[in-house]
Amino acid sequence: MVSGDQLRGLARRAEAVALPAAAILALAFHATLPSRLPEEADHAAAAAAVAAGKQPGDVVLLHPWWTERARLFAPEDVPVVGYLGSDRANLEQAPRIWLLSQPGLPHAGAGEFRDAFFPGRSPLGEERRFGTLRLSLFRNGRFRPTLFSAAAALAQARAWVESAPGVKRWECVPDGRGGFQCPGSNARASVEWQEVRFEPRRCAHLSPPGGPDRLVLEFPAAPAADRLSLEAGLIWEFAAYRNPHLRPVVVGVDDGAGATLAQVTINPGEEGYHRDLRPGPSAGPLRLWIRAELAESREVCADVLAQGPEAGP
Amino acid sequence: MSDAPDPGDDRLDRRIGRALFAAAFLSLLLTQQSVGFTRDESVYFLAAEHYGAWYQSLLSGPVTATQDAAIVARWRVNAEHPALMKTLFAWSELVLHRGLGIGSPALGFRLPAFAVAALIPLLVFHLGRRLYGRPAGLFAAVSFFCVPRQFFHGHLACFDIPVAAMWLLTVYAFVRAHQTPRGWVWAGAAWGLAIATKHNAFFLPLVLAPFSLWRAHRLTRHSPEADRVFQRYVAVHAAAVGLYGLLFIVLGEEQFKARFLALSPHVAIYLAAVGAGAWCLHQLRRHSEDAFRALAPLTSMAVLGPLLFVATWPYLWHHPVDRTAAYLGYHAGHEHYTWFYLGRLLRQPPFPLAYVVVVTALTVPVSLLLPMVAGFISAGARALASTWARLRAWVPAASWVEVLVLVNAVVSIAIISHPQVPHFGGVKHWFPSMPFLAILGGAAADRSARELHARLSRRWPKLTARAVAAGLFALLLSPGAWATARIHPYGTAYYSELAGGLPGAAGLGMQRQFWSSHVTGVLPWINQHARPGERLYLHEVREESFRDYQRNGMLRADVVRAGGPQDATMAAYQYHQEFRAQELEIWQAFGTAHPAYGLYVDETPQIVVYRRR
Numbered sequence: 072m073v074s075g076d077q078l079r080g081l082a083r084r085a086e087a088v089a090l091p092a093a094a095i096l097a098l099a100f101h102a103t104l105p106s107r108l109p110e111e112a113d114h115a116a117a118a119a120a121v122a123a124g125k126q127p128g129d130v131v132l133l134h135p136w137w138t139e140r141a142r143l144f145a146p147e148d149v150p151v152v153g154y155l156g157s158d159r160a161n162l163e164q165a166p167r168i169w170l171l172s173q174p175g176l177p178h179a180g181a182g183e184f185r186d187a188f189f190p191g192r193s194p195l196g197e198e199r200r201f202g203t204l205r206l207s208l209f210r211n212g213r214f215r216p217t218l219f220s221a222a223a224a225l226a227q228a229r230a231w232v233e234s235a236p237g238v239k240r241w242e243c244v245p246d247g248r249g250g251f252q253c254p255g256s257n258a259r260a261s262v263e264w265q266e267v268r269f270e271p272r273r274c275a276h277l278s279p280p281g282g283p284d285r286l287v288l289e290f291p292a293a294p295a296a297d298r299l300s301l302e303a304g305l306i307w308e309f310a311a312y313r314n315p316h317l318r319p320v321v322v323g324v325d326d327g328a329g330a331t332l333a334q335v336t337i338n339p340g341e342e343g344y345h346r347d348l349r350p351g352p353s354a355g356p357l358r359l360w361i362r363a364e365l366a367e368s369r370e371v372c373a374d375v376l377a378q379g380p381e382a383g384p
Numbered sequence: 385m386s387d388a389p390d391p392g393d394d395r396l397d398r399r400i401g402r403a404l405f406a407a408a409f410l411s412l413l414l415t416q417q418s419v420g421f422t423r424d425e426s427v428y429f430l431a432a433e434h435y436g437a438w439y440q441s442l443l444s445g446p447v448t449a450t451q452d453a454a455i456v457a458r459w460r461v462n463a464e465h466p467a468l469m470k471t472l473f474a475w476s477e478l479v480l481h482r483g484l485g486i487g488s489p490a491l492g493f494r495l496p497a498f499a500v501a502a503l504i505p506l507l508v509f510h511l512g513r514r515l516y517g518r519p520a521g522l523f524a525a526v527s528f529f530c531v532p533r534q535f536f537h538g539h540l541a542c543f544d545i546p547v548a549a550m551w552l553l554t555v556y557a558f559v560r561a562h563q564t565p566r567g568w569v570w571a572g573a574a575w576g577l578a579i580a581t582k583h584n585a586f587f588l589p590l591v592l593a594p595f596s597l598w599r600a601h602r603l604t605r606h607s608p609e610a611d612r613v614f615q616r617y618v619a620v621h622a623a624a625v626g627l628y629g630l631l632f633i634v635l636g637e638e639q640f641k642a643r644f645l646a647l648s649p650h651v652a653i654y655l656a657a658v659g660a661g662a663w664c665l666h667q668l669r670r671h672s673e674d675a676f677r678a679l680a681p682l683t684s685m686a687v688l689g690p691l692l693f694v695a696t697w698p699y700l701w702h703h704p705v706d707r708t709a710a711y712l713g714y715h716a717g718h719e720h721y722t723w724f725y726l727g728r729l730l731r732q733p734p735f736p737l738a739y740v741v742v743v744t745a746l747t748v749p750v751s752l753l754l755p756m757v758a759g760f761i762s763a764g765a766r767a768l769a770s771t772w773a774r775l776r777a778w779v780p781a782a783s784w785v786e787v788l789v790l791v792n793a794v795v796s797i798a799i800i801s802h803p804q805v806p807h808f809g810g811v812k813h814w815f816p817s818m819p820f821l822a823i824l825g826g827a828a829a830d831r832s833a834r835e836l837h838a839r840l841s842r843r844w845p846k847l848t849a850r851a852v853a854a855g856l857f858a859l860l861l862s863p864g865a866w867a868t869a870r871i872h873p874y875g876t877a878y879y880s881e882l883a884g885g886l887p888g889a890a891g892l893g894m895q896r897q898f899w900s901s902h903v904t905g906v907l908p909w910i911n912q913h914a915r916p917g918e919r920l921y922l923h924e925v926r927e928e929s930f931r932d933y934q935r936n937g938m939l940r941a942d943v944v945r946a947g948g949p950q951d952a953t954m955a956a957y958q959y960h961q962e963f964r965a966q967e968l969e970i971w972q973a974f975g976t977a978h979p980a981y982g983l984y985v986d987e988t989p990q991i992v993v994y995r996r997r
Contacts, residue, residue: 073780074777075777075779078778079778079779082762083831083832083835084835085756086828086831086832086835087831087832087835087836087839089758090751090754090755090758090828090829090832090856090860091832091836091856091859091860093750093751093754094751094859094862094863095859096750096881097749097750097751097863097881098862098863099867100858100863100881100885101863101866101867101870101881104885104887104986107887107986108887108986108987110968130419132402135887135890135891137890137891137988137989138987139989140982140984140987140989142978142979142992143979143981143982145978147976147978150977151977154964155727155893155961173987176884176887176888176891176987177883177884177885177887177888177891178883178884178888178889178890178891178892179889179891180891227744249398263968263972264968264969264971264972264977265965265968266964266965266968269964270970271964271967271971271977304939306965307965308722308731308962309731310730311729311731312731312732375630
């Protein structure tokens with residue numbers, strides 16, 4: 072049986088060891104932290120290496136995702152990807168990925184990153200070091216050539232609001248900035264940078280007309296492709312809310328004859344992109360549409376991609 | 385806790401207290417210039433200007449100035465917070481900056497905040513040394529501003545550090561009231577100042593009253609006369625509470641407020657309760673001075689609290705009840721601001737129960753956190769031993785003051801931990817707990833120093849206890865002091881070693897900054913690179929702050945404020961996870977995703993500057 076004195080003595084001894092030990096470890100942390108951070112010259116040198124070896128379609132991926140200081144230095148024509156969740160991004164539109172990594176940072180999560188990033192990717196050359204920065208070039212086996220993008224082709228589309236499939240209510244008119252406004256309705260479409268669950272993307276920003284009506288964007292000549300990809304996500308903080316008055320929003324893609332090829336339904340509180348992948352399509356018109364019973368706070372960032380075959384490992 | 389300290393010791397302790405006050409005040413004063421203006425601070429600057437103008441009009445025409453319309457014209461600005469601190473900011477700026485031409489307007493406003501903040505080390509020292517001895521008090525006092533976020537907030541002309549100071553002052557005065565014949569007056573006055581500082585202090589009577597009642601019960605239970613008076617005192621106040629409840633039920637909320645007039649049952653109940661309570665106290669003092677001292681602070685608070693609250697806030701003078709109700713109603717229904725926590729954006733309640741504890745653990749330097757935890761556990765065990773006799777075989781019982789410190793260390797943290805209470809503002813909303821945690825940390829540090837001395841002196845007999853304590857204290861304080869110096873003036877970005885510093889916190893998915901003060905990190909670059917008349921959008925920086933940066937010489941006067949990226953040619957984006965969409969608006973408007981400049985602290989983006997193509 073331990074006596075009170077013994078117990079208190081034990082606690083005092085533990086305290087007398089733990090407190091100075093914690094302080095020594097803390098001092099060691101502060102002393103070593105600067106050596107785990109890159110210098111400005113390191114960033115500049117890494118950016119110069121990317122600039123020297125870049126090819127069209129390349130992207131720079133940051134690890135950890137938040138190390139955005141690299142954007143200051145990166146070549147302007149090479150997109151820099153870094154957002155909460157970008158470790159898992161397929162980056163399907165990039166044939167090659169420059170991985171700019173700082174694995175020595177606290178809580179960098181190098182193991183989780185490797186598990187998420189490496190499948191399907193193969194290194195092209197040796198890793199290069201610039202101070203604490205690591206730069207590696209990878210072939211992206213998850214790459215799929217984009218043959219058609221609704222966001223990129225929005226200016227060539229026709230737009231209208233219809234009360235039922237094929238029953239037009241209003242024609243929408245170009246807004247002069249590559250998008251559409253729909254007189255008589257709050258529906259609109261434009262190409263913008265938008266964020267869906269932290270991911271920045273240049274996409275078609277679609278506002279549904281509300282009620283049973285749907286906004287339709289018709290693209291006259293999409294090419295035949297290996298795969299059709301419909302992606303859509305609610306924008307702004309409204310995506311997170313589950314208020315009872317909010318309603319689902321439905322986004323779909325029809326072919327020229329009105330047959331639905333792909334469709335996603337986004338319910339209140341569902342954040343992030345919803346994706347529907349289908350084989351095909353054959354060449355011809357595509358119609359991207361959106362509908363929400365209550366349009367309030369149900370604006371969507373969407374894109375339809377016709378993609379070629381995956382590059383593979 | 386010693387009631388009669390040695391006079392020589394007392395003089396030395398007073399000197400130490402004054403030195404701590406002076407050191408804290410000077411350290412804040414000498415480091416204030418680079419601290420940016422948080423969103424709330426510029427509102428308080430503006431409010432102080434209005435209040436200052438009213439005081440000037442009071443001097444020139446007191447009859448007109450005290451009309452309700454004249455009061456409202458000036459005092460409705462920021463009527464969601466009481467006026468004491470803003471009044472001090474106003475007077476200081478009027479006298480120092482406008483009157484004597486000393487320093488910038490911001491320095492004028494902030495000086496009273498430094499003085500009130502500097503009370504914390506002083507009071508922590510005095511309460512700590514009375515409870516645990518001088519070394520413990522000294523360590524606790526110095527440790528308070530070795531927490532980087534506390535040091536940062538100490539600079540601001542806001543209310544979060546001041547209310548922590550006033551809370552501590554009230555508790556200290558309450559303790560002293562039990563030991564001195566007239567201390568009860570000061571306890572009441574201190575609480576009046578506390579509620580005139582910020583609404584947190586309204587919780588204080590709920591913390592203090594149980595101690596008063598328990599103490600009085602213990603002190604009167606062996607004296608039938610004293611016990612009878614004590615019971616009357618309790619009955620009077622219980623009756624008052626019951627009558628108020630009855631009025632509220634009968635009249636309903638609106639009528640209850642509407643009929644709270646000078647001549648109303650409400651006031652009659654209050655006066656009757658206070659009068660009867662005072663009479664009971666008068667009777668009680670005949671039988672037991674100690675019991676009187678235990679209860680008198682409560683009545684003093686009931687009288688002086690509302691008096692000081694209303695007296696320092698002219699906005700309430702003509703409509704004290706409905707405007708107080710509106711003020712409290714505002715805080716009862718405060719909106720929620722989004723906050724990034726462990727990779728999640730917290731937008732709406734319920735918030736995680738562990739949020740406050742986790743954030744505290746990640747933002748207090750680990751060499752200060754550990755003594756706090758050790759001190760808390762130790763005091764908690766002794767508090768349990770006070771009520772559970774079998775535990776006293778292992779740990780001695782705590783004094784009531786130690787339990788009081790323990791409870792105050794927990795209360796603010798517990799209140800903010802409630803899942804329905806808004807969680808924003810980093811750590812500042814539970815600052816009133818931190819001085820008490822510092823005291824408990826001081827006790828642990830002192831205990832460790834004694835233990836180390838006992839061990840080391842066996843080997844090195846000439847080693848003094850003072851030398852060991854000094855060495856250990858310096859060791860424990862230095863990581864916090866180092867981090868404070870390194871992160872300054874970006875204190876809201878600080879994360880402890882436990883989090884892995886700021887880079888580790890970014891990896892954990894924690895909020896990196898808040899409320900725009902870090903924009904000072906890019907102002908020199910903007911001043912250097914902005915074209916004449918450049919239209920500048922400072923994201924999340926209020927219009928008042930923009931004006932304050934210009935009039936305090938931190939931003940070029942010719943730069944024009946833009947309300948958004950659409951009408952701007954240069955933009956400085958505040959990196960918040962919940963604001964990423966607003967950064968993309970800048971990309972969209974400016975036609976580029978490539979930053980021109982940025983403030984990166986330990987590699988984490990804080991402010992990103994863009995120029996239009």
